[in-house]
Amino acid sequence: MSVSTNAPSALSSDRVVLGIAMMLGFCACAPLLDVAAKLAADEIPVAQITTARFAVQSVIMFPVALLLGFSLRVPRALMVPLIARAVFLIASTYCFVAAIAVMPIADALAIVFVEPFILLLLGRFFFSEPVGSRRLTASLVGFCGVILVIQPSFSAFGAVAFFPLATALTFALYMLVTRSISQSLHPIPLQFHTALAGTVLCLPFLIWGSSTESPLFAPVMPVGIFWLWLFAVGAFASVSHLLISYALKFAPSTTLAPLHYLEIVSALFFGYLIFNDIPNQMAIIGTSIIIGSGLYVFYRERKLEKLKQL
Numbered sequence: 384m385s386v387s388t389n390a391p392s393a394l395s396s397d398r399v400v401l402g403i404a405m406m407l408g409f410c411a412c413a414p415l416l417d418v419a420a421k422l423a424a425d426e427i428p429v430a431q432i433t434t435a436r437f438a439v440q441s442v443i444m445f446p447v448a449l450l451l452g453f454s455l456r457v458p459r460a461l462m463v464p465l466i467a468r469a470v471f472l473i474a475s476t477y478c479f480v481a482a483i484a485v486m487p488i489a490d491a492l493a494i495v496f497v498e499p500f501i502l503l504l505l506g507r508f509f510f511s512e513p514v515g516s517r518r519l520t521a522s523l524v525g526f527c528g529v530i531l532v533i534q535p536s537f538s539a540f541g542a543v544a545f546f547p548l549a550t551a552l553t554f555a556l557y558m559l560v561t562r563s564i565s566q567s568l569h570p571i572p573l574q575f576h577t578a579l580a581g582t583v584l585c586l587p588f589l590i591w592g593s594s595t596e597s598p599l600f601a602p603v604m605p606v607g608i609f610w611l612w613l614f615a616v617g618a619f620a621s622v623s624h625l626l627i628s629y630a631l632k633f634a635p636s637t638t639l640a641p642l643h644y645l646e647i648v649s650a651l652f653f654g655y656l657i658f659n660d661i662p663n664q665m666a667i668i669g670t671s672i673i674i675g676s677g678l679y680v681f682y683r684e685r686k687l688e689k690l691k692q693l
Contacts, residue, residue: 402634419615424484437581439617469580494547525676531669570628
């Protein structure tokens with residue numbers, strides 16, 4: 384009798400542990416995408432790196448989806464949300480790659496982590512979701528932390544220091560769209576179709592760039608190891624997004640969300656190891672404020688979720 388009672392609980396616990404392991408894998412893998420993009424940006428235009436990210440991901444996800452038996456047909460009702468999802472992810476990727484081309488990865492990533500606060504505010508003002516004064520205060524404190532990170536970056540790199548803010552905004556919109564269609568489409572075909580749509584939407588900009596010789600959009604022929612960096616951008620994007628998709632399948636988001644901040648630790652490690660990037664004192668203080676505010680918001684979300692279940 385005791386075996387049958389404990390088995391479901393043990394199974395549920397194992398799934399959560401598996402979800403946590405996959406989230407940790409994501410935190411370790413995702414900064415490698417940024418490292419590859421930063422290395423590629425030495426010779427390759429940002430628009431071409433962005434296009435490669437989607438093109439390689441679509442090539443990788445196509446056989447994966449077929450081998451696992453997923454249908455690649457998309458319901459007509461999901462076409463517009465899928466395209467919107469791709470547009471927001473293109474903008475998010477482009478702005479972030481443009482930022483880390485000159486900024487330390489950890490600094491840019493710290494600014495991007497204002498995204499949960501933006502998501503909270505979007506839910507409050509556009510979807511009338513209840514948001515208490517404590518979470519609003521935490522969001523304002525988090526934005527103050529962002530200012531501390533941006534200030535030295537703006538002095539050193541100029542307006543590009545604001546690009547991670549654009550990444551945070553567009554990624555928050557991407558998350559809202561993802562939330563609306565994730566129940567209708569499995570993560571694997573969802574990622575394939577997003578990558579394919581992203582590739583198709585990016586190509587006209589490269590064609591236009593080649594005719595105007597714009598330094599931001601005109602494609603160049605990669606030489607030597609730059610082929611590897613471009614492939615790595617798409618490969619690490621595919622792996623990291625699969626890891627976080629399955630992590631969310633096995634464990635609740637309230638459990639996984641605080642672990643996401645470990646991505647900054649990985650970014651700091653790879654940034655120092657490969658680029659010798661060392662955050663200044665102001666950036667460290669600002670990053671600590673962002674993380675602390677974010678953890679408080681997640682704590683309040685979890686507490687309110689428990690109260691709803693009573």
